[in-house]
Amino acid sequence: MSASDSSPSLYAAREPVFPRRVSGSFRRLKWILMAVTLGIYYVTPWLRWDRGPGMPDQAVLVDLANRRFFFFMIEIWPHEFYFVAGLLIMAGLGLFLFTAALGRVWCGYACPQTVWTDLFILVERWVEGDRNARLRLWHQKTWDLRKLRLRLTKWGLWLLIGLATGGAWVFYFADAPTLMRDLVTGQAHPVAYTTMAILTATTFLFGGFAREQICIYACPWPRIQAAMMDENTLTVSYREWRGEPRGKLRRAEEGVQRQGDCIDCMACVNVCPMGIDIRDGQQLACITCALCIDACNDTMDKIGKPRDLIGYLALKDEAVERAGGHPRQIWRHIFRPRTMVYTLLWAGIGIGLVVALFLRSPFDVSVAPVRNPLFVTLSDGAIRNTYEIRLRNKQAEPRDFHLSADGLPGVIVTAEGAEAATVRVPADATGEVRLYLVAPAGSEGATADRSDIAIWIEDMTSRDRVETDTVFHGRGN
Incomplete structure (x- = not known):
């Protein structure tokens, strides 16, 4: 059988994605959330809380040896695992709520894979330069001293971040200062070293190399989210009726077909961490990070066109906007029966847990x-x-x-x-x-x-x- 007669591959080769630097309100929001979430993760094990003699003074501690969980003044015993189950249910309902209102906003802003990938891209950009510089380095076939130095520097910083990530995780299961001393002196339990090695390797690989592949192929949420969304869900969308026909910016001339607002600058594609073109419509890979909105708004400002050629839009408002009308107010999309049911369920479970916490016997x-x-x-x-x-x-x-x-x-x-x-x-x-x-x-x-x-x-x-x-x-x- 000839090569031309062979069946095509079921798997597409990965195209490396090198997002360009972008500034704007959504990018600033992502920086803030990244700083807050990483700060909470790395700092929390070091917070102290005085519980008296004979008790651990770590504010947040999963004490597996004594089968207890400490969270500041709260102590959860094994038979009270329903508190943990309740928190997990609340987390699930919260995910449903945010998805029903704003699509995959969790994926775009607070998912650990997104947060650490953002951090790794920041390091990559700092070491190798912005998108064009990284592309040139990628396509450079020969490994000279400069390419070797840049790659080793980048990988070394990635490994340090991965090591800090694994180290912070094990600190949640033992007294952080004591475990740190034991880790440095080689006296910690082998389980601690093994856990750190696994988390260091996975953080290094997932944040540095797999990146968008984890979101597309490994994460089940893109395939589940459709059940949480409806025609009122706000998602990042391209207003093609305003942008088409796209083309290079030119002066309007008599007899020339009207040109849309999109000048095909590819800014929205170049800043996307998933490497997709939002102008092709809603896609499974889109994580609703809204960086394409910042990039497009920046271009519209430069050419004197109205903003939000790419913006948050509900499917129900598309026909209204096409006809020249005004979309519904954002709060009407967010506060609707479906989201209110999710909110009431979420709040009911939270209130129930708080009541149970205060009514439990000492x-x-x-x-x-x-x-x-x-x-x-x-x-x-x-x-x-x-x-x-x-x-x-x-x-x-x-x-x-x-x-x-x-x-x-x-x-x-x-x-x-x-x-x-x-x-x-x-x-x-x-x-x-x-x-x-x-x-x-x-x-x-x-x-x-x-x-x-x-x-x-x-x-x-x-x-x-x-x-x-x-x-x-x-x-x-």
């Missing part, structure tokens, strides 16, 4: 009746039941807890190794105690086969009380 208790045997008959005819009590003290100081029972008249409550049924649990720890309930001979509890009772646990410091329902087994008639 200690947890579990009661398990000992079933072998179900009861013991004492020498005086009284009936004794035994219970295993687990008390989790969430406070940063030791607490005394008093145990009592309700539901059986005359029942006697004692705790093994404790006086007056009061036990002490160390700070931030779980204590176990064996509780005995004794029903006098001839009493209701002793003669009944089974009685419902409630065991009460009271924090002697805060006076908070928790009730747990269980049963008392008697001899039966």
Whole structure:
């Protein structure tokens, strides 16, 4: 079979993208968000928070060894994972909300792949120059000393950023100053070094080389976002009815076909980090970063044409603008039934989590009746039941807890190794105690086969009380 008869490749070769520098309101917004998000990521592990003796003083810490999560004054235990689940649901709803209102605005401004790629491009531009200089270097086939120096400098800075990224991540799982010292002296756990190496490599490859390929091929969100959008969603669009027919700028002459506002300067293509032409319409690769709007507005200002040849536009307004009318106000696109439903769901879950956070008990208790045997008959005819009590003290100081029972008249409550049924649990720890309930001979509890009772646990410091329902087994008639 000849080469001409062979099947075409299913995969297109990657065309390198070298975005040109651009200035404007959307570019400034991206710089601000990049600085804020990277600052939060790198600085947060170093914030301190005093929780008292014996407790970690890192403001945000995922303590895997003790199975807890600390966030400033909030402490989440394993059985409270519903808080984490609620936050993840809120994040998903927030993504739906922003996509329904403004398309892939998350991808264009706050996605980690976008943020780190922006940072890597900034370093690349600083080392190698703007778009034309980088293109010349790319097409240069021979590796002279200059090209080698520029590439090694750029790759070295990329590796430092990747190392800082991996290092910041592991600091969330251990005390940052201590781990930093152990990493430098070679005393850290191998898991820390392995994690840093993996994150350094992935950051280096994804931000430096894969870039737009991650957004197009690896990320599932471009294929999901269509379900979140409708005709009222504001997206970056080219007003082709105003821009066409495009062509080089020339004076209007009699008998010459009217020329559109687009002068085919390619500025919108040259600044796009995805390497697409927004004039071809909506595309899966578009991340709605709006840099093409800044580039086009700059060109329109120079040639004296109205701005927003490329701008945010809803599909519902396209026919109105084509007819020469005015589009709906932006707030009407954002505040509509669909986005309001997302907002109410998001706010409802957030309020529910806050209420649950403030209503949760400062200690947890579990009661398990000992079933072998179900009861013991004492020498005086009284009936004794035994219970295993687990008390989790969430406070940063030791607490005394008093145990009592309700539901059986005359029942006697004692705790093994404790006086007056009061036990002490160390700070931030779980204590176990064996509780005995004794029903006098001839009493209701002793003669009944089974009685419902409630065991009460009271924090002697805060006076908070928790009730747990269980049963008392008697001899039966």
